Amino acid sequence: MDSSERNQEFDALIQAKQEWREMEAVQKEREEEEQAQDNRLVVVHGAKIKMDTHLGELQVLLDVPTTQGKRTATVAEHSIANFTFDDSFQLIAVLGEWKDVGNYKVQGTEVLLQQSTLQVMGKMPGNTPPEVGIIEILDSGQIHRPGSICAVLGG
Structure with missing residues (x-):
């Protein structure tokens, strides 16, 4: 070479x-x-959440219209009962309002988006110190489908 x-x-x-x-x-x-x-996805009942290392679900408890057959989450969903965690972590206080919410409204209330966050305080059962952190939405709970599928038939 x-x-x-x-x-x-x-x-x-x-x-x-x-x-x-x-x-x-x-x-x-x-x-x-x-x-x-x-x-920017709208959040629905059963959305996956996390607070630090604690994973769980958002429960939409209010009677609101549905998105993909599941109740649509709004800023009104901010009580302790709205959050369940897989590891028995328990919320003891909600420390603010939802941030980064949508401008679209359901029954006059802004919807939650996958980017929405909420500051909370909670603790593990037993004699453990409380933890303060931010609830983040990991998955909106929507069913992911292709936007459109076009089929072309030969004649």
Whole structure:
């Protein structure tokens, strides 16, 4: 292999590396766009939540219209009874109002979005100190479906 062939091979490797970087940048941008779309999903009964390491569900207790057959969560869902945790963590106080909520309203009340957060205080059973943290919504509870599927039939 002469130096001309080595230079061509080296140039091809550099080109491939540049294309790989561009592809990674496009993929990262696409993932960020998908996350932004997920954050705007309306939250429904059974949405997955977390407060620090404690995982659980949001229970929509009010009689409100449904989204995908599940009760739609609004800012009115902020009592201790609205939250159940898998590890027996128990809320003892809600320390504020929901933040980053939607501007869409159900029965005159703003809906919760997957990006919505709520500051709370809770504790594990027994003689454990209380914990203050933020409830985050991990999954809106909506059923994820493709936006549309088009079928083309041959004639």
